[in-house]
Amino acid sequence: MDPATAETLAGAVETRPQMPAPLPPDERSAPxxxxxxxxxxxxxxxxxxxxxxxxxxxxxxxxxxxxxxxxxxxxxxxxxxxxxxxxSFYDMYRLHPAGAHEICVCTNISCALVGAGETLREFSRELGIEPGSTTADGRFTLRTVECYGGCGWGPVVSVDERYHEPFGPDRVRPLLDELRGQPG
Ligand code: FES
Structure with a gap:
């Protein structure tokens, strides 16, 4: 990673807003x-x-x-x-079955300028799949998405619909290790 990108990412970490805690699972009691x-x-x-x-x-x-x-x-x-x-107009809807964990990398211009391509390639390399596909064991789906609206804190990655930002390639392996350690 070049020094300018590293500096941008470090600044983004400092100014990044705190994400709220995930909502509790929906009970889905009603049909x-x-x-x-x-x-x-x-x-x-x-x-x-x-x-x-x-x-x-x-x-x-x-x-x-x-x-x-x-x-x-x-x-x-x-x-x-x-x-x-x-x-079909919106990225957040899945028109195909997804793996147990869905990883989406924003590749729009702001994220691309701060290294989204490197992050995507690292996911691709670690998982052994191309974007838009699912691992053979059904555990991970890797997708590219359009702007998530977090352009000031890119690269933005969502994992199971939770944003992670800024998400450089160095965070790929630790994240996958954590996910692989989870049941399911
Ligand atoms: S370009 Fe990635 S969040 Fe806007």
Whole structure:
């Protein structure tokens, strides 16, 4: 890593805001359809509930399958095609099954300028997979994503939907060791 990038990353560490603690797991006691209907009831227009409804379906199944889109469509009154068109616009929705841990590296311009490419290559090398794929044991999915909105603290990496920033290549191995030590 060149000195200028190292200095930028060190500065980013100092100014980085504290991330809130993760929310406790959702109990998911109500059926998915009921939870989607509750979200729809929060908005004057059902269309406004599509984003949270898709989110609820993804939390239920881990990704958005054809069946998941049909359930969202059934509860919101839109077509599965419209639901899928909305989901396909955003990086946070999974249109394919993911591994037990999903690692996403922002490769947009601000992160790229402070070494996101190095971080991505290190993940790729350590996991033995290309971005956009999952390890053979199903434990890790590696993806690139567009801007996460944390441009001042790049490179930004999300692991299981939690941001880690700035995330240089030196943090790759310790993170994977930690994840590999977890059950599942
Ligand atoms: S460019 Fe990576 S968070 Fe904005």
């Amino acid at each position: 998915l359809r009921d939870r989607i209907l509750a979200a729809v009831a929060l908005y004057p227009e059902p269309r406004s509930a599509l984003i949270p409804a898709l989110r609820l379906a993804q939390e239920e199944y881990g990704w958005l399958s054809t069946e998941a889109f049909e359930q969202v469509a059934d509860a919101t009154g839109f077509t599965p095609a419209l639901c899928k068109s909305v989901a």
